[in-house]
Amino acid sequence: MTGINKAACIGGGVIGGGWIARFLLAGIDVNVFDPHPEASRIVGEVLANAEKAYAMLTGAPLPPRGRLTFCTTLEEAVAGADWIQESVPERLDLKRGVLTEIDAVARPDALIGSSTSGLLPTDLQRDMKHPQRLFVAHPYNPVYLLPLVEIVGGEKTSAATIRAAMVRLAPIGMKGVHIAKEIEAFVGDRLLEALWREALWLIHDDICTVETLDDVIRYSFGLRWAQMGLFQTYRIAGGEAGMRHFLAQFGPCLAWPWTKLTDVVDLDDALIEKIGRQSDEQAAGLSIRELERIRDENLVGILQALKGGDGGRGWGAGKLLKDFEQSLWAAGGRATTSFDPSKPLKLVETKVSPAWVDYNGHMTEHRYLQVFGDTSDALLRLIGVDLAYVEAGQSYYTVETHIRHLGEAKLGQAIHSTCQVLDVDEKRLHVFHTLHDTATGEALATAEHMLLHVDSKAGKAVPAPADIIDKAKAIARAHAELAAPEGAGRHVGQRR
Numbered sequence: 001m002t003g004i005n006k007a008a009c010i011g012g013g014v015i016g017g018g019w020i021a022r023f024l025l026a027g028i029d030v031n032v033f034d035p036h037p038e039a040s041r042i043v044g045e046v047l048a049n050a051e052k053a054y055a056m057l058t059g060a061p062l063p064p065r066g067r068l069t070f071c072t073t074l075e076e077a078v079a080g081a082d083w084i085q086e087s088v089p090e091r092l093d094l095k096r097g098v099l100t101e102i103d104a105v106a107r108p109d110a111l112i113g114s115s116t117s118g119l120l121p122t123d124l125q126r127d128m129k130h131p132q133r134l135f136v137a138h139p140y141n142p143v144y145l146l147p148l149v150e151i152v153g154g155e156k157t158s159a160a161t162i163r164a165a166m167v168r169l170a171p172i173g174m175k176g177v178h179i180a181k182e183i184e185a186f187v188g189d190r191l192l193e194a195l196w197r198e199a200l201w202l203i204h205d206d207i208c209t210v211e212t213l214d215d216v217i218r219y220s221f222g223l224r225w226a227q228m229g230l231f232q233t234y235r236i237a238g239g240e241a242g243m244r245h246f247l248a249q250f251g252p253c254l255a256w257p258w259t260k261l262t263d264v265v266d267l268d269d270a271l272i273e274k275i276g277r278q279s280d281e282q283a284a285g286l287s288i289r290e291l292e293r294i295r296d297e298n299l300v301g302i303l304q305a306l307k308g309g310d311g312g313r314g315w316g317a318g319k320l321l322k323d324f325e326q327s328l329w330a331a332g333g334r335a336t337t338s339f340d341p342s343k344p345l346k347l348v349e350t351k352v353s354p355a356w357v358d359y360n361g362h363m364t365e366h367r368y369l370q371v372f373g374d375t376s377d378a379l380l381r382l383i384g385v386d387l388a389y390v391e392a393g394q395s396y397y398t399v400e401t402h403i404r405h406l407g408e409a410k411l412g413q414a415i416h417s418t419c420q421v422l423d424v425d426e427k428r429l430h431v432f433h434t435l436h437d438t439a440t441g442e443a444l445a446t447a448e449h450m451l452l453h454v455d456s457k458a459g460k461a462v463p464a465p466a467d468i469i470d471k472a473k474a475i476a477r478a479h480a481e482l483a484a485p486e487g488a489g490r491h492v493g494q495r496r
């Protein structure tokens with residue numbers, strides 16, 4: 001088994017809530033145990049954020065959302081789960097107690113991950129009867145958008161557990177990295193804490209305010225780090241001589257008195273008050289929920305930009321997103337498998353993402369083509385032209401497109417596309433797509449395309465196989481009974 005069938009989340013706060021959303025939106029049923037009286041409200045709010053973000057992140061067909069169940073005992077929550085994620089507060093005694101309780105009632109083959117930010121798995125597994133299945137699965141906030149999970153084993157964790165944990169992350173759109181040796185705070189939080197310690201000194205010593213410090217990050221290396229890490233960035237900074245030159249030039253600076261990294265600032269009342277006040281000023285009245293919305297929209301935009309990186313192949317977290325989407329398309333998800341012949345096919349449902357909006361405040365031109373292209377792709381999958389078919393050497397290429405813009409699609413608006421197949425022959429597929437406002441049904445744009453069946457290696461049009469043509473013709477026959485779409489056959493400059 002390489003996927004998670006049922007998950008249990010013990011603790012449903014900031015991180016537990018993020019895990020719950022990640023699992024549910026990947027189609028996995030989740031049981032939750034959290035004694036907090038408002039746990040279901042808090043989880044509900046995180047889930048609502050996650051759903052908004054996913055609607056903007058991807059047009060790929062997500063599986064039906066998993067079932068969410070709040071349980072009154074830990075035992076009830078853990079029953080039947082094959083991945084149990086502990087996300088209770090960061091206290092060794094509390095986590096040990098909870099993990100030992102999980103261990104006593106979990107399925108023998110269940111994997112048990114801890115979200116701890118820095119505790120050693122060896123310490124966490126000390127009292128467990130089956131410690132071989134406990135590992136650290138350290139995520140990043142927001143768990144539903146940031147894909148990384150640091151997987152760390154303790155002295156008693158089995159190699160099989162680590163392998164099993166790693167393979168189960170890809171199907172939920174995450175990237176596991178196995179940290180070879182356990183160490184407090186692993187890799188990510190080691191780095192973040194070094195930065196955090198130095199940042200607190202800079203505020204303490206009145207070198208800058210929290211806002212200036214954040215500006216220094218987000219207008220410079222913060223942007224770089226989303227797409228290349230520290231070492232690849234510095235390799236480039238070494239110029240043509242690369243990393244070795246970089247180390248020769250900047251290595252000696254490490255011995256200069258640049259940092260206070262080894263000292264820990266005293267977070268006394270005065271410093272807490274100073275940081276709190278400056279942080280309030282920086283927030284300028286925005287609530288945590290509003291800041292989360294802005295953060296999520298920005299992360300969606302960055303992930304989408306990275307999906308188009310490296311010449312469209314996708315780069316880093318964007319490549320991971322692209323691969324995840326391909327697996328969603330391959331799995332079919334919500335894609336139409338049977339169709340109602342009395343209507344055009346409804347093929348793509350999505351929301352207008354922040355990265356799609358232009359200076360006019362509405363969806364920019366090329367995103368229309370993107371949605372219409374996705375609509376053609378969905379139609380092709382429906383008639384059997386899927387990734388395996390394309391990899392085997394044949395495909396359909398779009399050779400002509402005419403888009404009409406009839407209305408405006410605004411940020412966050414729910415939209416969907418429909419397709420009417422106008423004509424099919426052995427090489428050609430003539431389609432008419434319409435983009436609708438989902439709330440009103442209003443047509444926002446139409447696109448008419450001619451697609452040609454090609455042998456990709458030979459680079460020339462060839463007849464499609466009979467089974468593909470038969471499926472396309474069955475749809476075209478049904479669609480021939482519908483009224484011809486208004487606007488079909490129009491060209492630019494034509495009188496209405």
Ligand SMILES: NC(=O)C1=CN([C@@H]2O[C@H](COP(=O)(O)OP(=O)(O)OC[C@H]3O[C@@H](n4cnc5c(N)ncnc54)[C@H](O)[C@@H]3O)[C@@H](O)[C@H]2O)C=CC1
Nearest residue numbers: 011012013014015016034036087088089090115116117141
């Ligand atoms: N907040 C962050 O940025 C990150 C936190 N983490 C780690 O995730 C874990 C959870 O942290 P947060 O979600 O931030 O804390 P949180 O305080 O938001 O949530 C903790 C939740 O655990 C619940 N809880 C307490 N005792 C419990 C018990 N015995 N059984 C079940 N639930 C219980 C609480 O009611 C609360 O809802 C910690 O280990 C933390 O280090 C990891 C990555 C990032």
Ligand SMILES: C[N+](C)(C)CC(=O)CC(=O)[O-]
Nearest residue numbers: 116117139140141189192
């Ligand atoms: C502050 N923190 C140590 C809990 C942060 C993390 O563990 C990871 C993150 O999301 O920054």
